[in-house]
Amino acid sequence: xxDSQGPLWEVFVQKKAGQPFVHCGNLHAFDKEMALQxxxxxxxxxxxxxxxxxxxxxxxxxxxxxxxxxxxxxxxDKIYRHPTxxxxxxxxxxx
Amino acid sequence: xxxxxxxxxxxxxxxxxxxxxxxxxxxxxxxxxxxxISQHAHSEVVGMLPEGNWITRAPSLxxxxxxxxxxxxxxxxxxxxxxxxxxxxxSRDELLDALHTGKAKYxxxxxxxxxxxxxxxxxxxxxxxxxxxxQVMLQRTSYGPYARAMVRICKEESFHQRQGYEVxxxxxxxxxxxxxxxxxxxxxxWFPTLMMFGPPDAESPNSDNAIKWRIKxxxxxxxxxxxxxxxxxxxxxxxxxxxxxxxxxxEAKQGYDFSEPNWAEFKAVIxxxxxxxxxxxxxxxxxxxxxxxxxxxxxxxxxxxxxSIAA
Numbered sequence: 001x002x003d004s005q006g007p008l009w010e011v012f013v014q015k016k017a018g019q020p021f022v023h024c025g026n027l028h029a030f031d032k033e034m035a036l037q038x039x040x041x042x043x044x045x046x047x048x049x050x051x052x053x054x055x056x057x058x059x060x061x062x063x064x065x066x067x068x069x070x071x072x073x074x075x076x077d078k079i080y081r082h083p084t085x086x087x088x089x090x091x092x093x094x095x
Numbered sequence: 096x097x098x099x100x101x102x103x104x105x106x107x108x109x110x111x112x113x114x115x116x117x118x119x120x121x122x123x124x125x126x127x128x129x130x131x132i133s134q135h136a137h138s139e140v141v142g143m144l145p146e147g148n149w150i151t152r153a154p155s156l157x158x159x160x161x162x163x164x165x166x167x168x169x170x171x172x173x174x175x176x177x178x179x180x181x182x183x184x185x186s187r188d189e190l191l192d193a194l195h196t197g198k199a200k201y202x203x204x205x206x207x208x209x210x211x212x213x214x215x216x217x218x219x220x221x222x223x224x225x226x227x228x229x230q231v232m233l234q235r236t237s238y239g240p241y242a243r244a245m246v247r248i249c250k251e252e253s254f255h256q257r258q259g260y261e262v263x264x265x266x267x268x269x270x271x272x273x274x275x276x277x278x279x280x281x282x283x284x285w286f287p288t289l290m291m292f293g294p295p296d297a298e299s300p301n302s303d304n305a306i307k308w309r310i311k312x313x314x315x316x317x318x319x320x321x322x323x324x325x326x327x328x329x330x331x332x333x334x335x336x337x338x339x340x341x342x343x344x345x346e347a348k349q350g351y352d353f354s355e356p357n358w359a360e361f362k363a364v365i366x367x368x369x370x371x372x373x374x375x376x377x378x379x380x381x382x383x384x385x386x387x388x389x390x391x392x393x394x395x396x397x398x399x400x401x402x403s404i405a406a
Contacts, residue, residue: 004187004188004390005187005390006393006397024247025175025178025243025247026178028187030393030394030396030397031397031400041171042174042175045164045171046251062117064117065115065118065119
């Protein structure tokens with residue numbers, strides 16, 4: 001929502017190198033540089049991260065709760081995608 | 096169709112599921128949350144004022160650094176909460192306007208003055224202590240963005256309470272004058288802090304819905320009782336006296352009996368007649384108006400950049 005505060009940005013923080021970026025919140029800023037600096041001041045005051053992503057909220061595409069059932073349903077009956085579906089003889093190790 | 100959505104909403108609450116911004120929700124749930132979260136945000140922001148009063152007069156460089164960091168945290172808490180409220184479909188401008196025109200409320204506690212350095216200790220110890228009690232409960236509130244903001248805030252608030260108690264410790268074990276200052280602060284902040292939990296359950300207009308919708312999980316009186324139970328021994332350690340003649344351990348209920356705060360005073364302060372209501376609103380408006388050129392400059396610069404990209 002754009003108002004006198006600038007558009008909304010979503011903030012993702014990476015705790016340590018090699019780990020995934022995790023969503024931590026959002027903020028208003030007028031441009032990407034300001035968004036990044038505000039994200040640093042707002043979400044990493046206590047060593048919460050080593051790297052940040054900021055993304056305009058309006059650029060995020062998300063699934064909708066009403067379609068949740070039909071959208072994720074196709075994977076529910078494919079139990080053969082899980083390792084526990086397969087029977088391994090007793091005594092077999094490292095598997 | 097509406098009843099169908101409503102049934103699903105009720106079902107989610109019954110299962111302890113979290114409601115997210117894109118989920119259907121009853122209009123009154125949305126309104127209740129906007130009111131509660133924005134009041135909470137305003138409280139964080141206005142809460143910077145009584146403490147900001149002492150930044151330039153903190154008794155040591157260490158105390159000053161700590162207070163600056165704490166006030167910066169409060170500003171951050173306000174920002175987390177404002178965006179949580181905005182996810183319900185209200186703009187930051189509308190929220191700030193409601194604060195600046197006096198239409199929206201904030202915690203009555205911030206309408207009391209910080210007269211001495213001991214008040215900074217008492218605020219951290221008591222006011223932040225009471226806020227934590229409420230906020231720990233709200234980490235499990237039914238609205239996702241509010242709950243997530245609370246988790247972050249609770250992590251940070253612990254420092255606030257501990258630094259306040261440290262200030263009280265230094266004064267209480269210092270010179271007789273310092274100890275007296277600490278006692279005076281406790282005398283002035285005790286009952287206003289108890290008021291922070293809101294009116295007694297029997298007279299709380301918004302409590303029923305808040306519990307029904309799992310926005311709150313405990314009542315005002317339950318939280319107030321727990322706060323008193325936890326805080327009395329902390330005061331005893333300091334050698335300070337809680338200013339309540341009726342305070343007494345009750346073996347049967349495994350908790351303290353204590354006096355009700357002066358609810359007439361609470362109402363007066365909420366309705367604008369506390370010692371500092373006018374100052375707080377003036378200070379907020381002044382800060383907002385004096386920041387106008389910064390917002391205008393940033394917006395103009397962003398527009399210039401966007402046009403040069405488009406060209």
